[in-house]
Amino acid sequence: MKQFGGRVLFLDRSDINTDEVIPAKYLTEVEKDALKPHLLEDLKLKGFDPSGADVAEARVIVTRENFGCGSSREHAPWALEVNDITVVVAQGFARIFRQNMFNCGMLAIALPRGDIDTIFGLHGRAPVGCGVDLDGRTLTFTPAGAAPVSLPFELGGFDEALVRAGGWVEYADARY
Amino acid sequence: MGKTITEKIFEAHVRDRPFTGVAVLSLDVVLCHEITTPIAIADLVWRGKDRVFDASRIKAVIDHVTPSKDSKSATQARIMRDWAHRHGIRDFFDVGRNGVCHALFPEQGFIRPGYTVIMGDSHTCTHGAFGAFAAGVGTTDLEVGILKGVCAFRLPRTIRVEIEGTMPRGVYAKDVILEILRRLTVNGATDRVLEFRGPAVNAMSMEERMTLSNMAVEAGATSGMCMPDMTTVDYLWDHVKADYGEKPRAIDAFRQWHSDTDAAYDSVLQVDVSSLEPVATVGYKPDQVKKAAELHEVRIDQVYIGSCTNGRISDLREAARVVKGHPLAHGVRGILCPATPRVYRQAMQEGLLDVFMDAGYCVTNPTCGACLGMSNGVLAEGEVCAATTNRNFNGRMGRGGMVHLMSPATAAASGIEGKIADPREYLR
Ligand code: SF4
Numbered sequence: 330m331k332q333f334g335g336r337v338l339f340l341d342r343s344d345i346n347t348d349e350v351i352p353a354k355y356l357t358e359v360e361k362d363a364l365k366p367h368l369l370e371d372l373k374l375k376g377f378d379p380s381g382a383d384v385a386e387a388r389v390i391v392t393r394e395n396f397g398c399g400s401s402r403e404h405a406p407w408a409l410e411v412n413d414i415t416v417v418v419a420q421g422f423a424r425i426f427r428q429n430m431f432n433c434g435m436l437a438i439a440l441p442r443g444d445i446d447t448i449f450g451l452h453g454r455a456p457v458g459c460g461v462d463l464d465g466r467t468l469t470f471t472p473a474g475a476a477p478v479s480l481p482f483e484l485g486g487f488d489e490a491l492v493r494a495g496g497w498v499e500y501a502d503a504r505y
Numbered sequence: 506m507g508k509t510i511t512e513k514i515f516e517a518h519v520r521d522r523p524f525t526g527v528a529v530l531s532l533d534v535v536l537c538h539e540i541t542t543p544i545a546i547a548d549l550v551w552r553g554k555d556r557v558f559d560a561s562r563i564k565a566v567i568d569h570v571t572p573s574k575d576s577k578s579a580t581q582a583r584i585m586r587d588w589a590h591r592h593g594i595r596d597f598f599d600v601g602r603n604g605v606c607h608a609l610f611p612e613q614g615f616i617r618p619g620y621t622v623i624m625g626d627s628h629t630c631t632h633g634a635f636g637a638f639a640a641g642v643g644t645t646d647l648e649v650g651i652l653k654g655v656c657a658f659r660l661p662r663t664i665r666v667e668i669e670g671t672m673p674r675g676v677y678a679k680d681v682i683l684e685i686l687r688r689l690t691v692n693g694a695t696d697r698v699l700e701f702r703g704p705a706v707n708a709m710s711m712e713e714r715m716t717l718s719n720m721a722v723e724a725g726a727t728s729g730m731c732m733p734d735m736t737t738v739d740y741l742w743d744h745v746k747a748d749y750g751e752k753p754r755a756i757d758a759f760r761q762w763h764s765d766t767d768a769a770y771d772s773v774l775q776v777d778v779s780s781l782e783p784v785a786t787v788g789y790k791p792d793q794v795k796k797a798a799e800l801h802e803v804r805i806d807q808v809y810i811g812s813c814t815n816g817r818i819s820d821l822r823e824a825a826r827v828v829k830g831h832p833l834a835h836g837v838r839g840i841l842c843p844a845t846p847r848v849y850r851q852a853m854q855e856g857l858l859d860v861f862m863d864a865g866y867c868v869t870n871p872t873c874g875a876c877l878g879m880s881n882g883v884l885a886e887g888e889v890c891a892a893t894t895n896r897n898f899n900g901r902m903g904r905g906g907m908v909h910l911m912s913p914a915t916a917a918a919s920g921i922e923g924k925i926a927d928p929r930e931y932l933r
Contacts, residue, residue: 344691344790346898353877353901356540357570357577359547359584371900395692398725399898400877401627402541403643424696424727425627429643486524487657497657501649502554505520505529 330493331415331434333461335388337470338414339452342374345392346399347426351408353400364408389416389459391448397426397437406433416461418468418482420445431488434496436461438468438482447478463492507765509663510730511698514638514762518621520655529657533620533637535650537565538606541625543584545648557592558654564615565589566598568606569873574880604845604871607631607719607813611711612845614744618733618759623647623656628813628895629728630721633698634714635741636733636762641722661698661727662771663764664689668705670779675929677823678713679815679893679912681705682720683784685776687794695725697771700764705778706731711740712817719814720895723791733759785891785911785925789899797915800925806888808833808920809902810913811842811869812876815893818848820913824893825857827917827931828864834923839866840882846871864920878903891919 349372351364358364369379378384390396390409396419397405406429409415416436430437440448448470451457455473462469466484471477484492494500508516521529535558542565549555557563565585573579582599589597598609607628610616618636622629625647632639642656650656666685685699699721706714714731721729731737738745738755749755783797810816810824821843833839841861843849849871852858858868875882876894884890884906893916894901897908911919914928921931 348898348900352904353879356879357575357581359543359577359580361544371904373899395695395725398691399627399896401625401629401641401643403544403625403645406643421692421695423692423725425641425643429645432643432645485526487527490523497645497649498548498552498652501529501653501655501657504523505653505655 330495333416333436333463334459336386337389337391337457337459338383338387339449340374340390340392341449342392343394344398345372345396347397347402347405348399350397350405351402356402356404361407361411364404365411368408368412384412387414389418390414391445392417392419393445394420396422398423401425403429406430406435410435416459418448431491432497434492434494436492440480440482444480447480451478506769507767509700509764509768510636510732510762511638511661511663514619514621515660517619526659527657528660529655530621532623532650532654532656533562534615534622535563535647535654536606536610536622536624536629537563537647538569538624538626539567539581539585540569541644541647543581545625545644545651546584546588548648549652554652557594557651560593560595562654563594563651564596564610565594566603566606566609567600568603568609569877570879571603571872572600602846605813605816605873607715608817608844608848611635611715612847614741617741617745618737619762623650627722628719630726631715631719631813633721633728633730634711634718635737636730636759638728640727659696661696663698663700664694665700665702665770665773667773667775668701668703668778669775670705670777672705672778673781675783675914675927675932676778676781677912677914678709678716680781680784681776681778682717683786683794683910684781685774686720686723686792688774689724690792691723691790692725694721697726699724699726699729701729701731707734710819711736712819716814720791723895732763783912783915783927783929785909785915786897787909789897791895791897791910797911797925798927803909803925804889804923805837805891805919805925807838807840807882807884807890808916809840809842809875809882809890809892809894810916811840811844812873812894813844814895815913816842816844816848818851820893821848821852821857824913824917825860827914827928828920829860831864831921831931833865833920837920837923839864839920840869840875841866842869842874842881843871875902877901891916891925
C-alpha cells in the first residue's frame with residue numbers, strides 16, 4: 330500500500346482538467362518518471378507557480394469541483410504519483426480520473442462543499458499538513474501553529490480494496 | 506419495474522459483484538490507440554504478463570499522431586505494431602489504413618448493440634450510438650481489459666434526454682449536443698449515462714447519433730446511448746448479414762436492448778430542436794454556448810474540420826455545401842481532416858476535396874493530430890480556431906490557443922468570413 334498524507338497543495342478552482350494536470354505534449358512519453366517535471370505546468374491560477382516549493386513539497390492536493398475532467402489520460406494520476414502526491418481531496422471528481430486514482434492504489438476523496446470550504450479556510454501563509462487515517466476514515470488537517478481540524482470521509486469497499494491491494498491490476502489478477 | 510438499456514447490458518455481462526454497487530463486466534471489445542496503450546503494454550511486460558485475453562476482441566489503431574512526427578511518437582507506434590504482431594491482433598490499423606478511432610471502429614462494424622466496450626480514451630462514449638455500453642477508461646483499466654477481458658463499473662444512473670421537433674436548416678446534431686451541454690453543464694452527468702431518445706433522434710442517421718453520443722463525456726457522462734433501430738441495422742448490415750439473414754430478424758434481436766417503458770430514470774431533460782439555431786462555444790468550457798449569429802465579432806485564424814465528432818462523410822458534405830464557390834477569408838487557414846481513409850476516398854470521389862482545395866483548404870491524412878494539439882495544425886499562442894472538435898480547454902489545440910466548437914457548416918461559414926458566422930445564408 331502507498332503512503333498517504335503530508336503537506337497540502339491548495340488549488341482553488343473548479344473543473345481543473347487533465348490537460349492542466351499534464352499537457353498533451355508529454356503523452357508521447359513511455360516512462361512515468363519523464364512526467365515528473367511537468368506536473369501542473371499549464372495550470373493558470375493566481376499566485377500559482379508549478380515549479381515552486383508548494384508543488385515540490387506537496388503530498389496532498391485540495392481542490393474544488395469536477396477535478397480531473399477531460400481526457401482519460403492516466404498520465405494525470407501518474408504525474409501526481411511520481412511527485413509523491415497520492416491523495417486528492419475535492420468537492421467532486423470526473424469519473425475516469427477518480428477511477429484511475431484508485432486503480433493506481435491512490436486516494437480520490439470527495440467531501441461536501443462545507444468541508445472543502447473549511448479546509449480552504451486554513452489556507453494562509455504557513456503550510457498545512459494533512460494526515461490520513463484509512464481505518465478511522467478521517468482526514469486531519471494541521472495548519473502550522475494552529476489547532477488541527479478533523480473531518481470524516483467515506484470510502485467504498487471496492488475503492489478500499491484497490492487501495493489496500495496496491496491497485497486494480499494486482500486485485501484483478503488475483504481474482505479473475 | 507422495468508430496466509434501462511444500461512441495466513440490461515450490465516445484467517447480461519456481469520462476471521462478479523465484489524462489493525455492493527460494483528459490477529465487474531466481461532467485455533465484448535477492447536479498443537486501443539497508441540497514446541494510452543503503450544504504457545499498458547510496457548507494464549504488462551514488466552509484470553511478466555504480456556498476454557491478451559482474446560486477440561479477436563482487441564482492435565487497435567495508430568491514430569493520434571500519424572504518420573509519426575518525431576522519435577517519441579515513432580516509438581509509441583512501434584510498441585503498438587510489435588505488440589499487435591506478437592499477439593496476432595489482426596484488426597490492427599497502421600499508416601495507410603488508419604483513421605480516428607471512434608470513426609474507424611464503427612465503420613469496420615466492430616460495435617454492435619448490447620456490447621460492452623472500453624478504450625483508454627474519453628470519447629469512447631461515441632459507440633453508445635449503437636446501443637452499446639461504451640466507456641472511456643484509464644490505462645490501468647485498459648491493461649486489465651487487455652489481460653483479463655473484464656472491467657469494473659459502478660452501475661451508472663441514467664438521465665433520459667428526450668429530443669423532439671424537426672431540425673431547422675443549418676442546425677445539426679452538433680448544435681443539439683452543445684445545447685444539451687449548455688443545460689447540463691460540464692459535470693451535470695457525472696456517473697450517469699445519457700440516453701438520447703425521442704423523434705428527433707429516431708430521425709437521425711448513425712453519423713449524427715455518433716456526434717451526439719461523442720460529446721456525452723463533456724457533461725461528465727459515462728456513456729451516451731441511443732436505442733438500436735432500423736437505422737442501426739442498415740449501418741451495420743454488411744457486417745451482421747451473416748448472423749441474421751434478413752433485416753427484420755436483426756431488428757428483433759437488437760430490440761432486446763431497448764429500455765423498458767417503465768424503466769426508472771434519474772431525471773429527464775427535454776429538448777425541442779425546432780427552436781434551435783446554429784451555435785458555437787465561447788471560453789474554455791464546452792458548456793459555454795452562444796448563437797453563432799451573436800459571435801460575429803470573433804475573428805478566427807484557422808478553421809479545422811475533422812475529428813471523431815465531425816470528420817465523417819456527412820459532415821464533409823454539409824461543410825462542402827457551404828464552402829462551394831467561396832474562398833477562405835484572407836489570412837485564414839483551413840484544414841480538412843477526413844476521419845478515415847474510407848471517408849477520404851469517398852470525399853475524393855464525390856468531388857468534395859476539390860471544393861475544399863479550390864477554397865484554399867489543406868487536406869490532411871486521417872488523424873487526431875490538431876484536435877489534441879499534437880500535430881497537423883497546432884495553434885500558436887493567441888490564435889483562434891473555429892473547430893468541429895469536442896474540446897475547447899485552454900491549450901487543447903496548442904498552448905495559449907482558443908478553440909470555438911461548432912458544426913462543420915458553421916466552421917465552414919466562419920472560414921469564409923474570417924469571423925464566427927451563421928451558416929444559414931450559405932445553405933439556401
Ligand atoms: S479526434 Fe480528438 S477527441 Fe477524438 S479521439 Fe482523437 S484526439 Fe480524441
